[in-house]
Amino acid sequence: MSKYSVVDQENCIACGACNSVAEEIFGYHEDGISFVKFGDNNGQIAIPKELEQDLEEAYEGCPSESILIQDCPFLTA
Template sequence: MHYTKINREICIACGLCQIIAPTLYEYDENGIAYTVRDGNQGVIPVEKEEMDLFKKAYTSCPTGAILRSTQPFSEKE
């Protein structure tokens, strides 16, 4: 399993992640991305059918703001 969340401090609101994987990522009122399903906590795994889109978004992010893990993220991360 893979988990994802956005490092919102380095997100530049370019729009790529939401364009590539709209079921995974959305933007707040300031244009900063977050994960849709868990409010950017990184505790709900990426669905199998979304893995290709997740990988494309992850590798396309110009700042590396999309984080991934094989374990749920802790509150401190």
């Protein structure tokens, strides 16, 4: 099953951990707040299978639990 992910940017503390374990998935804005590169954090594009382990690692390592993962695309606001 595909995985979809977004960063809750209201909650992200810009610590840099996700980028260090999964730089192909997570990028940063100038203020250090992270975003998912696939779909520009809109949660509509599945994370490539080969990166799912990195995604899991980043999820587990996020100190503010700002990385959200689900099995279907996120609803847009």
